[in-house]
Amino acid sequence: MNYDHILIRYGEMSLKGKNLKHFVARLYENVKMKLANFSNIQIKRNRSRMYILLNGEDPEPIMEQLKDVFGIQSFSLAIKSESEEEQIKEAVMFALTEPEDVKTFKVSVRRVDKDFPIGSQDMNRVLGGHLLSNTEGYSVDVHNPDIELQVEIRKDGTYITSKKIPGAGGLPVGTSGKSLLLLSGGIDSPVAGFLSMKRGVEMEAIHFHSPPYTSERSKQKVMDLAKQLTRFGHKLRVHVVPFTKLQQTIYREIPEGYGMTVMRRLMMKISERVAEKEGILSFTTGESLGQVASQTMESMNTINEVTNYPIIRPLVSMDKLEIIDISKRIDTYDISIRPYEDCCTVFVPSQPKTRPTREKINELEAKVDFSEELEETLESIEVIEFTEEAEQEDEFSDLL
């Protein structure tokens, strides 16, 4: 006897009433894509569980992959037996005695198939009694057992699991609409993208760069971050915006100290145009409150004036150390700390105004006509699509 299945539990999704079917279908697709390389497995699903039939595949690498799939609350190795008392007894015996260092146990039966002749409580006693009288050195502890043997009796068979491995939680990517991630090469924005994805949001990304002032190496770093994020959302398209001309105009025409705010507003305007074209309904940024000049309340207020799009800021209340901690867990940290020139800083003075008002910025912007350069910039956006396995240059955008 051996574990021949992995059982997946959905968690929060199971509260979603009418949407449940849609959520489960999406999770199923996401799991299938994630496990595409395991050719022998079969995946089945019902309203509350998903089952991976291993068909001889090693479960360890499969479980490693499952840890990155949002919408999974937990998963366990499972033995599937016939829904017959004797076979179930045999399987729980294996699940109890297979691991080392187990002394106490608890049996929790869930009888989904109401035609099974023994009720859940009675079955707990039957199985517990069987284990106690056929083993030595084990005892029952219902409060704090070393191992909880969960037994789900279903029509198609009974699944016996013991150790629960926590999943990534959240909602399946693709169930909460699409957001445009403003992706820089820093530590914060990839973490923001990850956290939005955790809530089921599908992502596209936009990156502003200013060649030759920002290097090819800096662009590559952002591409590597994007690629890394596909681990959680399977694919990510990145809109790479050549920002040099607009930045040069800002540098020439806008008084020192205000350039940063004007630049951010242009980023928002461009992002909005890309979002409109792609049917994207919100932005996600790595902004947090009070870290740098562009993230004061006044600054946010003035930057936001140019767009009605909701801006998701998953990091807004986090400390830098918490953000770093997540970036290490999702393996973006080592990429983010590679040397990098950000287009936001190459042209901007080291002391931008921290409290730019809307009035002041509107007054300054009214003196400069950005429209032609803005259209030109929109036409030269390059779109690069990454999928979890491969990357390819895809298309050149033809906005408008």
Ligand SMILES: Nc1ncnc2c1ncn2[C@@H]1O[C@H](COP(=O)(O)OP(=O)(O)OP(=O)(O)O)[C@@H](O)[C@H]1O
């Ligand atoms: N070149 C860029 N392209 C796209 N988005 C950018 C760029 N620079 C900044 N942003 C967006 O603006 C947010 C704030 O950037 P800022 O440089 O003020 O803060 P940060 O804390 O250094 O962020 P990060 O670590 O993500 O770079 C970033 O998190 C990102 O979402």
